[in-house]
Amino acid sequence: MNKAKYVFVTGGVTSSLGKGIIAASLAKLLQARGYRVTIQKFDPYINVDPGTMNPYEHGECYVTDDGAETDLDLGHYERFLNVPTSQANNVTTGRIYQTVINNERTGKYLGKTVQVIPHITDEIKRRMLLLGQTGDYDIVITELGGTVGDIESLPYLESLRQLRWELGVDDTCVIHLTLIPYLKAAGELKTKPTQHSVKGLLELGVQPDILVCRTERKLNQDIRRKIALFCNVKQNAVIESMDVETIYEVPLVMQKEKLDKVTLSKLKLSSKSEPDLEHWKDFLFKLDHPKSEINIGLIGKYVELQDAYKSINEAFIHAGAINECKVNVHSIHSEGIDSFNVGEKLANLDGILIAPGFGDRGIEGKIEAIKYTRENNIPFFGICLGMQCAVVEFSRNVVGFKDAHSTEMNPKTKHPVIDLMESQKKLKQKGGTMRLGSYKCELAKGTLANKIYGKSTISERHRHRYEFNNEFMEPLKKNGMAMTGINPENNLVEIIEIPSHPFFIGVQFHPELKSTVANPHPLFVRFVRAALEYSQS
Ligand code: GLN
Numbered sequence: 001m002n003k004a005k006y007v008f009v010t011g012g013v014t015s016s017l018g019k020g021i022i023a024a025s026l027a028k029l030l031q032a033r034g035y036r037v038t039i040q041k042f043d044p045y046i047n048v049d050p051g052t053m054n055p056y057e058h059g060e061c062y063v064t065d066d067g068a069e070t071d072l073d074l075g076h077y078e079r080f081l082n083v084p085t086s087q088a089n090n091v092t093t094g095r096i097y098q099t100v101i102n103n104e105r106t107g108k109y110l111g112k113t114v115q116v117i118p119h120i121t122d123e124i125k126r127r128m129l130l131l132g133q134t135g136d137y138d139i140v141i142t143e144l145g146g147t148v149g150d151i152e153s154l155p156y157l158e159s160l161r162q163l164r165w166e167l168g169v170d171d172t173c174v175i176h177l178t179l180i181p182y183l184k185a186a187g188e189l190k191t192k193p194t195q196h197s198v199k200g201l202l203e204l205g206v207q208p209d210i211l212v213c214r215t216e217r218k219l220n221q222d223i224r225r226k227i228a229l230f231c232n233v234k235q236n237a238v239i240e241s242m243d244v245e246t247i248y249e250v251p252l253v254m255q256k257e258k259l260d261k262v263t264l265s266k267l268k269l270s271s272k273s274e275p276d277l278e279h280w281k282d283f284l285f286k287l288d289h290p291k292s293e294i295n296i297g298l299i300g301k302y303v304e305l306q307d308a309y310k311s312i313n314e315a316f317i318h319a320g321a322i323n324e325c326k327v328n329v330h331s332i333h334s335e336g337i338d339s340f341n342v343g344e345k346l347a348n349l350d351g352i353l354i355a356p357g358f359g360d361r362g363i364e365g366k367i368e369a370i371k372y373t374r375e376n377n378i379p380f381f382g383i384c385l386g387m388q389c390a391v392v393e394f395s396r397n398v399v400g401f402k403d404a405h406s407t408e409m410n411p412k413t414k415h416p417v418i419d420l421m422e423s424q425k426k427l428k429q430k431g432g433t434m435r436l437g438s439y440k441c442e443l444a445k446g447t448l449a450n451k452i453y454g455k456s457t458i459s460e461r462h463r464h465r466y467e468f469n470n471e472f473m474e475p476l477k478k479n480g481m482a483m484t485g486i487n488p489e490n491n492l493v494e495i496i497e498i499p500s501h502p503f504f505i506g507v508q509f510h511p512e513l514k515s516t517v518a519n520p521h522p523l524f525v526r527f528v529r530a531a532l533e534y535s536q537s
Helices: 019-032 073-081 093-105 116-130 154-167 192-203 221-231 247-256 259-266 278-288 306-322 363-375 385-399 448-453 470-478 522-536
Strands: 005-011 037-043 090-092 139-144 172-179 210-215 238-242 292-300 325-333 351-354 380-383 416-420 435-443 457-464 466-468 482-486 493-497 504-507
Touching: 005 019, 005 154, 019 037, 019 073, 019 139, 019 172, 019 247, 019 259, 037 073, 037 116, 073 306, 090 093, 093 116, 116 154, 139 154, 154 172, 172 192, 172 259, 192 210, 192 221, 210 221, 210 259, 221 238, 238 247, 247 259, 247 278, 278 306, 292 306, 292 363, 292 522, 306 325, 306 522, 325 522, 351 363, 351 385, 351 522, 363 380, 363 385, 380 385, 385 416, 385 466, 385 470, 385 493, 385 504, 435 448, 435 493, 448 482, 448 493, 448 504, 448 522, 466 470, 466 493, 470 482, 504 522
Parallel strands: 005 139, 005 172, 037 090, 037 139, 172 210, 210 238, 292 325, 292 351, 351 380, 380 504
Antiparallel strands: 416 466, 435 457, 435 482, 482 493, 493 504
C-alpha cells in the first residue's frame, strides 16, 4: 500500500478568496495526471455540522451519499473530481469537541486533565490522517476553513505544525492562499498584507511551501521576487491566481502557473504524464460557445444569497454546456408572487424550477407559480419542497381539495397531502435527523422519469422530513397526476409527473447534488432541453 501524502490549504488576509476552488482545481490536475486524490474540509465553527444553519449564514447544505450534512465546498470537490465524498470529508470543531468530550465521559483519558493540546489537536490529527490511511488515495488535500489570525483556527494550525514534524516535510505541502490588492491611487499591487499573513503562519510554526496569490492584475517578476524574498518561498512557488469568468477555468489557470508541478516536486512525487484534460476543455469550449439561450426562473425564498442554491446553479451550467445552450437562471422571490402578478413575474421564462426549502414563508407564491406553469404548459421541475408544492397545487386546483396542504405549513388541514414521515414523528433532536443521503427509487416503465434516466432503478440523495401522503394517491391519480418513482422499501413517492403536460416533473430527492462536469445530471439535461424546445415553439 502506498503511503498517502498530504497537502494543506490555508487562507490569509481575507475570507472568500476561493480556497475550495483552488483545492478542487489542484485535485483535478493531480487526478488528471493519474493520481488518486481526495479533498477534505475542516471548518472551525462549533456547530457539529452545517445542517442546522440557516442558508443565509452558510449557503447551501451539501449532502453526501452516506447522509452527512456538509459544507458546500464538498459540492465543488465532487463536481470537479466526479468522485463522491463522505462523512469523513468534512470535520468541524463541534464534531472534534463532541468526540473528545464523549471520550472523556467514557474514561478514555485515564484521569488526565483534558486540554486543547494534546487532546483536541490529537483528535484533529487523527481525522486529518483518516482518509489517507484507507489506502484509497495517493494524495489527500485538506482545506482549513477560516483565515490565519482567527482564534478558532489556532488548534488546526497547531495540529498542522505537529503533523509536519511527525510525517516529515517530504510528505506534506502547505499552500497558503492570499490576496495581493491593487491600490488604484498608488497604481500598485501591494504585497504587505501577504507578508503579514505569512508572518502570522510563521509565528505558529508553519512555513508555507507555496503561495497562491489572488489578484486582479498580473504579477510581474519583480513582485514575485519580492513575495518570495519576504515569505521564504521559491519564486516558482509564487502562483498567480487572477479572477476568471467561471470557476471551471481555474484548473487550467493553475496548470499554466504550474501549481500541480510545484506541488508534486515539493512532495517528491513524479509528475507522471501531462494532465489529461480533454474532456474538461471540451466542456469549457461548449460553455463558452453556446448555440442557443434560455431563461429559467428559479423560484425560492433565499434568492438574495447566491450560495443558497449553489448546486442547482452549477447543475444548470453542466446541463447547459452539454446542450450547447446558455442557461440564464433568474432568481425570483416567491414571497413577491401572487395570483395577480404571476403572469408578469413569469413572463419570458422558458422553464420554472421550484427550489427546496423549509417553513411556510413564500409558499403561496410558489403554489401560484406552479398553477401558472401547469396551465400554460411551461416546462416545470420541482425539487424536494418544490415537488411537495406541486402536489399541494394539484390537489387544490385540479382535484378540488381546497384546503390541501403540507402539515409542515398547516398541521390542521383536512387534506394533508404532504405529511411528516412516520419515522420523524418521535424525533426531538434537530441536527442530522432528517431522512438523509442516498436511497433507491424504482421508476415506472414508459414514464418521463424512466426515459430521462434510461433505466428502472436509480439512487439519489435526500434531505427531508415530510413526504407524499399515500392515502391521497388514488384521487390524485384519477385526476391526472402520476407517481412514477417509488422507494421499493417503504413505498415513499419519490417522483410525480403530469403526463398530459409537455414536461412536468417533481422529485423528492436532490438531483443537483449529483451533477458533475463529467456527469451532468440527466434531469437537468432534459429540463434544459425541454425549456429550449419551449423557447423555440
Ligand atoms: N421542508 C420539506 C421537508 O422537510 C422539504 C425539504 C427540502 O426541500 N429539502 O420535507
